[in-house]
Amino acid sequence: MTKSIYEQLPLSSIPTSSEVVWSDTGKVGFTHSGGTITRTGSAGWGLSKMQSDKTFTVGEGIIQIDFSTLGAFASGSLMLGLNSGTLGYYYSGTPYNPADFSIYMAGGDQVEVYENQVKKYGSGGGRNNLDKFRITIDNSGIVRYFCQPLGQGLYDLHYTSTVIASGTYFIQTNAYAGNSPSGICSSSEQTLPPLKQRFVETFSGGVLDTDRWETKNNYSTNTFEMVDEIDGGFKILNNASGSADGQIWFNGKDQFAHNGSVCITVAKAHTITGGGEMYIGLTNNTYIASGSVKSTAGIRATASAFFVQTNDQTTNSWTTTGVSKDTDWHTFRTELNGSSCVGTVDGTATTTKTSNMPISAMEPSMEIYDNAQEVRVRYFEVYNT
Amino acid sequence: MAYKQHFVECFSGKQLTDQLHCQLGGTSSIAMSDEVDGGLRMTSPNSTHGGIELNASPNNVLADQIRRFDLAKSTFFSVVKKTDILSTHWLGTGACFTQNVGTDAQNQYSIQWHESVSAYINGRSGDGSTTTTTASDIQMDKNWHGYKINSTGTVVNCSIDGVLKVAKTTNMPTGKGQQATRVGMNTAHSVGSTAQIRYMEIYND
Numbered sequence: 001m002t003k004s005i006y007e008q009l010p011l012s013s014i015p016t017s018s019e020v021v022w023s024d025t026g027k028v029g030f031t032h033s034g035g036t037i038t039r040t041g042s043a044g045w046g047l048s049k050m051q052s053d054k055t056f057t058v059g060e061g062i063i064q065i066d067f068s069t070l071g072a073f074a075s076g077s078l079m080l081g082l083n084s085g086t087l088g089y090y091y092s093g094t095p096y097n098p099a100d101f102s103i104y105m106a107g108g109d110q111v112e113v114y115e116n117q118v119k120k121y122g123s124g125g126g127r128n129n130l131d132k133f134r135i136t137i138d139n140s141g142i143v144r145y146f147c148q149p150l151g152q153g154l155y156d157l158h159y160t161s162t163v164i165a166s167g168t169y170f171i172q173t174n175a176y177a178g179n180s181p182s183g184i185c186s187s188s189e190q191t192l193p194p195l196k197q198r199f200v201e202t203f204s205g206g207v208l209d210t211d212r213w214e215t216k217n218n219y220s221t222n223t224f225e226m227v228d229e230i231d232g233g234f235k236i237l238n239n240a241s242g243s244a245d246g247q248i249w250f251n252g253k254d255q256f257a258h259n260g261s262v263c264i265t266v267a268k269a270h271t272i273t274g275g276g277e278m279y280i281g282l283t284n285n286t287y288i289a290s291g292s293v294k295s296t297a298g299i300r301a302t303a304s305a306f307f308v309q310t311n312d313q314t315t316n317s318w319t320t321t322g323v324s325k326d327t328d329w330h331t332f333r334t335e336l337n338g339s340s341c342v343g344t345v346d347g348t349a350t351t352t353k354t355s356n357m358p359i360s361a362m363e364p365s366m367e368i369y370d371n372a373q374e375v376r377v378r379y380f381e382v383y384n385t
Numbered sequence: 386m387a388y389k390q391h392f393v394e395c396f397s398g399k400q401l402t403d404q405l406h407c408q409l410g411g412t413s414s415i416a417m418s419d420e421v422d423g424g425l426r427m428t429s430p431n432s433t434h435g436g437i438e439l440n441a442s443p444n445n446v447l448a449d450q451i452r453r454f455d456l457a458k459s460t461f462f463s464v465v466k467k468t469d470i471l472s473t474h475w476l477g478t479g480a481c482f483t484q485n486v487g488t489d490a491q492n493q494y495s496i497q498w499h500e501s502v503s504a505y506i507n508g509r510s511g512d513g514s515t516t517t518t519t520a521s522d523i524q525m526d527k528n529w530h531g532y533k534i535n536s537t538g539t540v541v542n543c544s545i546d547g548v549l550k551v552a553k554t555t556n557m558p559t560g561k562g563q564q565a566t567r568v569g570m571n572t573a574h575s576v577g578s579t580a581q582i583r584y585m586e587i588y589n590d
Binding site: 004005006059060061062139140193194195196197198199200209211212213214250251252253254255256257361364382384 | 462
């Protein structure tokens with residue numbers, strides 16, 4: 001099945017959610033306080049069932065439930081998910097109605113997906129008490145299961161159901177053990193917001209896409225060309241000396257926010273020696289290396305190291321990432337949130353820079369400075385948050 | 386199942402990509418917007434039928450139309466803002482057999498703004514001879530909205546910001562079509578008709 005890019009992108013963000021309001025109607029073997037639930041009474045699958053007060057209808061906004069065990073359910077055998085029809089018991093008891101889409105927090109895997117009591121997926125690995133889980137149903141009825149390891153960072157997609165959801169669902173939980181486990185659950189229904197400005201370039205064609213990019217020779221001539229190598233991407237090679245500088249940018253079309261955007265690139269400082277420099281990220285002007293009168297935020301490389309660089313249109317400054325300059329490919333990420341620029345190299349070495357933050361909208365740019373220096377790039381993505 | 390035809394454009398860069406073509410009417414114009422989240426700005430002049438359309442075909446000649454999407458089994462998305470809401474102004478975003486999405490009697494599906502037809506955003510479809518409209522309960526405004534149209538052959542489902550608003554079952558489109566977004570006006574108005582678009586996606590289901 002062809003899947004929409006549009007509908008998948010918002011799922012990478014965490015929407016506003018609220019704690020589940022649990023219903024006392026039909027409740028057996030549970031107590032609840034806010035979104036926190038506690039298993040009570042004797043052990044047994046036929047002795048516990050509870051459902052949310054609210055129901056969710058497919059097609060009326062993305063349905064999402066988040067839950068964690070807060071440690072206690074790690075040995076308590078909890079099933080939590082979305083069900084239709086009548087609230088029921090899980091393995092035994094009357095009425096019997098296991099959840100249509102659920103995650104089982106008791107088995108041997110970190111993530112175990114059960115649909116109508118049939119195990120559909122096991123991730124392997126073990127659960128950590130800090131892990132968080134998420135089930136979503138998009139407006140097309142596609143059901144996805146996620147896990148946020150240790151409760152930090154992005155949710156990883158583990159399994160997409162082969163069953164298309166339709167109609168109305170409620171949240172259902174069942175638990176076996178009576179050792180007073182507890183967990184918390186939140187839910188949200190969000191409509192699909194209008195996607196913000198986004199740009200992705202993979203540098204895989206025969207020539208640079210000059211509908212999008214403008215090449216710029218700042219005080220020099222440069223070679224701008226696709227590289228004829230596996231994973232080679234695109235390069236700028238500087239052919240002059242002194243203050244020579246070459247750049248690609250959008251020629252002044254600034255569509256990305258200085259106070260809410262993310263820039264991700266895969267690039268390498270192919271040849272950066274002596275007084276040479278490379279820059280890759282966002283700017284609103286040309287000749288980034290020269291300093292003032294421009295907003296910038298991105299990654300700078302010199303012959304010695306990689307830096308997070310920002311410019312507030314008065315002062316150009318940079319802070320080291322702690323990563324020494326080399327000639328390997330790296331994934332660079334900078335996020336602007338209004339008060340800081342958070343940069344990472346290959347997902348680690350986080351650097352938070354708060355001085356000289358950019359003050360106006362910007363556009364993607366890559367630049368090389370000084371004679372015989374060369375920078376390469378094979379991925380460039382920017383989006384507003 | 387093999388991956389089917391799929392098109393995505395984010396309208397970022399110095400100018401419009403050559404993967405989309407712009408059919409200009411009169412002195413209509415397009416320009417990449419120099420503002421945060423601005424996308425591409427499409428401006429139709431303040432004269433009769435000053436329409437402007439983005440689509441996949443290089444020119445207006447019927448024989449040169451490039452159509453790779455199944456009007457009876459495809460899904461379309463766009464994120465569009467109408468920057469003015471005035472009588473005679475209209476906007477159409479969807480897929481169509483030839484061009485002039487939302488306006489002509491042709492196979493097509495679209496979401497349409499037309500102040501003289503309804504104060505609400507409409508779902509619209511045509512079967513080649515008759516094109517009809519069903520109003521949603523969303524009033525036209527000057528905000529960005531995300532539009533989704535899913536055509537199954539028996540129903541054209543139109544969603545606005547993720548919520549299904551129109552399920553249209555009359556005048557179902559068939560055959561091949563192309564992605565399109567069009568802005569213009571029916572009769573002369575003192576103010577030109579302008580819209581901005583920052584996302585367009587279409588794929589065969």
